[in-house]
Amino acid sequence: MNRILTILILTILVSCENKKPNSSTTQPSEKLVTKAEMLEIETNINDKLKRHFELYRIKPSIEINNTEGNQTDIQLANHKIKWFDKDDETKIKIDNDLFTLKDKVTLNIVHYGKDSVDFTNNWDEIKLFRNNDREYIGIRMSFSPCTGLGCSVDYFLIYDVKTKTKNFFGTFRTDNELELFNFSNDDKIDFVAKTFNGDAHGSTPIEFIYELYSMDTNGQFKEQKDKGGLTYQIKHTTFPNDTTKTDELWEHWIAKIK
Numbered sequence: 001m002n003r004i005l006t007i008l009i010l011t012i013l014v015s016c017e018n019k020k021p022n023s024s025t026t027q028p029s030e031k032l033v034t035k036a037e038m039l040e041i042e043t044n045i046n047d048k049l050k051r052h053f054e055l056y057r058i059k060p061s062i063e064i065n066n067t068e069g070n071q072t073d074i075q076l077a078n079h080k081i082k083w084f085d086k087d088d089e090t091k092i093k094i095d096n097d098l099f100t101l102k103d104k105v106t107l108n109i110v111h112y113g114k115d116s117v118d119f120t121n122n123w124d125e126i127k128l129f130r131n132n133d134r135e136y137i138g139i140r141m142s143f144s145p146c147t148g149l150g151c152s153v154d155y156f157l158i159y160d161v162k163t164k165t166k167n168f169f170g171t172f173r174t175d176n177e178l179e180l181f182n183f184s185n186d187d188k189i190d191f192v193a194k195t196f197n198g199d200a201h202g203s204t205p206i207e208f209i210y211e212l213y214s215m216d217t218n219g220q221f222k223e224q225k226d227k228g229g230l231t232y233q234i235k236h237t238t239f240p241n242d243t244t245k246t247d248e249l250w251e252h253w254i255a256k257i258k
Contacts, residue, residue, distance in 0.1 A: 041246045041247045042247045045236055045249050048257065048258075049210075049236070049257070052255070052258070053181065053192065056181040056183045056255070057179055057181055058129055058131055058180045058181060058182055058189065060127040060128060060129050061128045061129065061130050062076055062077055062128040063125065063126075063127050064076060064125070065124065066122070066123055069144065071083070071123075072085075074126060076126060076137065077128055079094065079095055079128070079135075080093075080094075081094050081137070081139075083122075083123055085121050085122065088102075089101065089102040089118065090121055092157070094137060094159055094161075094164075099166065101118050101120060102118050104116070104117040104118065104166070104168050105117060105168065106155065106168050106169050106170040107167060107168060107213065107221060107223075108193035108194070108211060108213075109195045110153070110170035110171065110172050110196070111172040111197075111200070115155070115170045117155050117157075119143055119150075119153070119155075120141040120142060120143055121144060122141065122143065122144040123139050123140065123141050124140045124141065124142055124154075125178055126138070126139050127178055131180075131182065131189055132187050134160070134161070134162055135161040136158060136159065136160055136161065136189065137157075137158075137161060138157065138158050138178045139156070139157040139159070139178075140154055140155070140156055140176065141156070142154050142155070149172075152172055152200075153171070153172050154176040155168060156168065156169045156170070156171075156178060158180070158191060158215075158221065160215065162219065163218055163219035164219075165218060165219030165220055167191070167213075167215075167221045171196075172200075174194040174195075174196055175194065179191075183212070183254050183255055188214045190213065190214050190224075191212075191213045191221055192211070193210070193211045193212075193213055194208065194209065194210055195208075195209040195211070196208060196209075202241055203240075205237055205239050205240075207235050207237050208237075209233060209234070209235050210233065210234040210235075210236075211223060211231060212232040212233075212253070212254055224254065230252060231252075232252060232254050233253070234250070234251045234252075234253055234257070235248075235249070235250040235251075236248075236249055
């Protein structure tokens with residue numbers, strides 16, 4: 001009888017032991033985001049920004065593309081533009097104003113710093129903008145034939161016809177549309193400069209930073225800030241190699257992004 005009772009007690013103890021939670025059980029991990037989900041979120045943010053900028057975009061009067069890749073004489077309405085490219089420097093002539101790109105740098109930070117525009121040797125697109133009885137010529141430029149990271153760089157010249165002032169901007173791995181805006185519905189035209197912040201190969205989080213520049217009466221673009229001195233910015237952050245995070249959008253902007 002004692003033997004049967006002992007077996008019964010041991011059976012009950014083993015059964016209870018099996019019901020105890022296993023302390024080595026792995027805790028639930030962070031939810032992994034699929035590539036499709038990440039792409040959808042990134043697309044949604046890009047579409048949201050595109051819709052926002054479209055509300056304030058100044059439509060160009062004329063657009064000309066360098067379809068043949070070697071055009072050097074361009075007629076833009078009543079303006080004549082000539083492109084000179086030599087091994088040591090590139091020059092542009094707009095009407096009777098001849099200038100070199102050799103000593104020019106971008107107003108904005110492109111990637112880790114401001115860029116020398118002297119890198120460019122060809123133009124891709126030219127647009128004529130008219131706003132409040134003034135004309136502005138925009139030229140998108142690049143390096144051809146490009147290799148490696150050089151294929152991801154574009155430069156912009158915004159030329160004020162009235163003052164002959166030259167403004168240069170650059171982009172790296174960001175939207176390279178040549179656009180002017182009017183965010184405040186005033187006499188000033190605006191330019192949205194873009195900065196790529198992060199590792200070009202995606203080993204770190206990447207920030208695409210948008211900053212607002214407005215042209216003064218002398219034809220020079222100036223970075224815009226609020227009354228407290230804070231720069232107007234939009235930051236689109238991506239996480240190329242982190243599948244637990246999705247794209248983020250942060251804004252301190254002159255107009256609400258909806």
